[in-house]
Amino acid sequence: MTTTTTTLAQAEEVVPDAPERRRSRAGRGADSDDTRRTNWWATALIAVCSLTILIPLYLAVAVSLKTPDQLVTGTGFELPDPIRWENFAEAWERTSFPQALMNTAFITVGSVVFTLLTSSIVAYAIARNLHRPFFKGVFFYLLAALFIPFPIIMLPLVKQTSLLGLDNQAGMILLYTIYGLSLNIFIYTAYIRSIPIELEEAARVDGASTWRVFWQVIFPLLGPMNATVGILTCVWAWNDFIMPLVVLTDPAARTLPLAQYVFQGQFNTDYTVAFASYLMAMAPLLIVYVFSQRWVISGVTRGSIK
Amino acid sequence: MTTLTQAVRSTTTPGEKPRRASRLRTETKRALPAFYWMVWPAVIAFAAFHTVPVLVGIFFSFTNYAGYGEWNFVGLSNYLNLFRDDRALQAYGFSFLIAIVATVLTNVISLAIALGLHSKIVAKNFWRGVYFVPYVIAILVIGYVFQFFFSNSLPKILSGVPLFADNILANPDWAWTAIVVLTVWQACAFAIIIYLAGLQTIPSELYEASAIDGATGWRQFRSITFPLIGAFFTINVVLSLKSFLQVFDQIISLTNGGPGTSTESVTLLIYRGGFTGGEFAYQTANAVIFFIVITVVSLFQFRVLQRREADF
Numbered sequence: 001m002t003t004t005t006t007t008l009a010q011a012e013e014v015v016p017d018a019p020e021r022r023r024s025r026a027g028r029g030a031d032s033d034d035t036r037r038t039n040w041w042a043t044a045l046i047a048v049c050s051l052t053i054l055i056p057l058y059l060a061v062a063v064s065l066k067t068p069d070q071l072v073t074g075t076g077f078e079l080p081d082p083i084r085w086e087n088f089a090e091a092w093e094r095t096s097f098p099q100a101l102m103n104t105a106f107i108t109v110g111s112v113v114f115t116l117l118t119s120s121i122v123a124y125a126i127a128r129n130l131h132r133p134f135f136k137g138v139f140f141y142l143l144a145a146l147f148i149p150f151p152i153i154m155l156p157l158v159k160q161t162s163l164l165g166l167d168n169q170a171g172m173i174l175l176y177t178i179y180g181l182s183l184n185i186f187i188y189t190a191y192i193r194s195i196p197i198e199l200e201e202a203a204r205v206d207g208a209s210t211w212r213v214f215w216q217v218i219f220p221l222l223g224p225m226n227a228t229v230g231i232l233t234c235v236w237a238w239n240d241f242i243m244p245l246v247v248l249t250d251p252a253a254r255t256l257p258l259a260q261y262v263f264q265g266q267f268n269t270d271y272t273v274a275f276a277s278y279l280m281a282m283a284p285l286l287i288v289y290v291f292s293q294r295w296v297i298s299g300v301t302r303g304s305i306k
Numbered sequence: 307m308t309t310l311t312q313a314v315r316s317t318t319t320p321g322e323k324p325r326r327a328s329r330l331r332t333e334t335k336r337a338l339p340a341f342y343w344m345v346w347p348a349v350i351a352f353a354a355f356h357t358v359p360v361l362v363g364i365f366f367s368f369t370n371y372a373g374y375g376e377w378n379f380v381g382l383s384n385y386l387n388l389f390r391d392d393r394a395l396q397a398y399g400f401s402f403l404i405a406i407v408a409t410v411l412t413n414v415i416s417l418a419i420a421l422g423l424h425s426k427i428v429a430k431n432f433w434r435g436v437y438f439v440p441y442v443i444a445i446l447v448i449g450y451v452f453q454f455f456f457s458n459s460l461p462k463i464l465s466g467v468p469l470f471a472d473n474i475l476a477n478p479d480w481a482w483t484a485i486v487v488l489t490v491w492q493a494c495a496f497a498i499i500i501y502l503a504g505l506q507t508i509p510s511e512l513y514e515a516s517a518i519d520g521a522t523g524w525r526q527f528r529s530i531t532f533p534l535i536g537a538f539f540t541i542n543v544v545l546s547l548k549s550f551l552q553v554f555d556q557i558i559s560l561t562n563g564g565p566g567t568s569t570e571s572v573t574l575l576i577y578r579g580g581f582t583g584g585e586f587a588y589q590t591a592n593a594v595i596f597f598i599v600i601t602v603v604s605l606f607q608f609r610v611l612q613r614r615e616a617d618f
Contacts, residue, residue: 125344153359210340239444
């Protein structure tokens with residue numbers, strides 16, 4: 001077993017992970033090996049253009065802090081005066097925010113956990129047997145589904161989920177896990193094939209079974225890809241609207257985007273409370289993003305560049 | 307250490323087959339049973355929740371099933387009726403309009419911003435982080451903010467311009483532009499990151515060499531930058547067009563298909579007709595056509611764009 005661990009430690013340095021390296025370089029010393037002069041024109045342009053991103057966010061914050069009559073007179077962009085914090089309390093009550101948040105969090109966490117556990121196993125089996133017709137067939141079968149857009153299966157799927165009693169949070173987790181398979185296996189397979197097979201053989205000589213090899217040798221090496229797949233799944237499950245809209249039937253199972261949709265339908269002119277509710281729906285993922293920005297961007301990049 | 311590095315190299319090279327075949331264990335015809343156990347559950351689950359709905363949909367597209375009650379086979383009449391259905395044709399026209407305009411704008415804008423972010427600017431990582439923010443925001447939720455902006459703020463700010471003064475979202479001829487704005491705003495985040503990754507693959511020596519030859523600015527972009535990020539351009543264009551054709555959340559939040567049915571996309575039509583209009587079978591036929599359209603468009607794009615790439 002000692003042999004396995006030492007080879008493992010070495011392999012961790014060897015397994016190619018170009019984007020990671022590029023990222024850390026960009027983080028620490030991009031400016032030191034970049035000998036170009038600072039481009040002030042580009043800086044100014046980039047800063048001005050970024051207003052298009054920031055202005056809608058500012059509008060969301062500004063409106064959510066206003067009283068309804070401040071909206072009647074103004075455009076919405078004025079600074080709120082006086083600030084009305086009650087909007088948030090009211091939105092909290094009226095959209096049953098805690099429940100929607102719990103549903104979304106449960107679905108997202110469940111989807112990410114199941115996706116990481118299942119996609120990586122399937123991808124491992126496929127990656128190590130891609131020369132066998134059966135596994136190659138499975139690979140292309142799953143990959144072909146990338147071409148099938150959701151609207152195609154939407155109507156029959158809803159019949160099926162309600163028939164099987166899966167029109168709830170557990171059903172959503174199952175669907176995200178299954179529909180994510182295609183892309184995730186594509187992402188994992190290429191990476192697993194770059195892990196030297198010698199590592200596994202050493203463990204096998206020591207008597208480890210295939211499952212054990214996967215959990216103790218391969219899975220720990222999948223760190224970067226787990227991050228990528230986890231981020232993609234998390235953003236998808238958290239923000240998705242159309243699937244909860246058609247699949248979930250019980251109002252108590254509503255996710256955050258769905259709760260905004262229902263709220264908008266009921267009180268469509270109550271902008272200040274609605275905006276407080278929108279902000280609360282966006283906030284959790286935004287806060288996570290602000291603190292892990294670099295990690296998220298490099299994860300998404302790794303997933304899309306082959 | 308060296309052997310390991312070599313092993314990595316040889317596994318990633320295409321000529322790995324003979325090396326593998328010489329191995330004792332993998333030489334056997336069948337894989338270890340554990341590998342089959344790893345794959346079968348996923349295949350079954352995938353077939354049950356993806357392939358079965360596809361097949362059920364195709365099956366019902368040949369019937370007159372309303373979503374409930376009795377049904378009979380009606381042959382191809384759903385498909386034939388689709389081509390005579392003005393609402394369906396309008397939805398296809400609208401989806402293509404949105405998809406094409408938004409694809410062009412998204413790629414032009416994100417390529418420009420990626421170039422800006424790639425040049426040497428102050429606080430590069432901060433700006434990159436800002437431009438990626440829309441990726442983590444739900445389109446529906448930020449769409450409601452845009453809806454307020456177009457219907458309440460803009461008429462007051464631009465009260466002198468007739469088009470904006472009376473709420474562009476209520477204008478059957480121009481409401482689509484607002485949908486494009488929201489779509490592009492959200493989609494640029496992802497496209498910028500892809501282009502940025504593409505730009506980082508270009509060695510700076512190329513620019514230095516071309517600068518010695520006297521090439522600057524636009525010439526460098528046309529002869530070096532753009533050809534070398536061709537693959538990233540292809541991916542971005544194909545992905546954007548495919549996802550924009552299915553535009554849904556944006557429309558729900560901004561116009562809800564209105565005024566009238568002037569901003570109804572194919573996905574919205576399938577959703578509405580299928581769930582509330584008693585047109586289950588008819589809209590599954592629509593979905594089958596939609597699938598064929600999307601597949602043909604994607605493959606066509608790949609062919610055209612990849613040929614362009616090869617030209618350089």
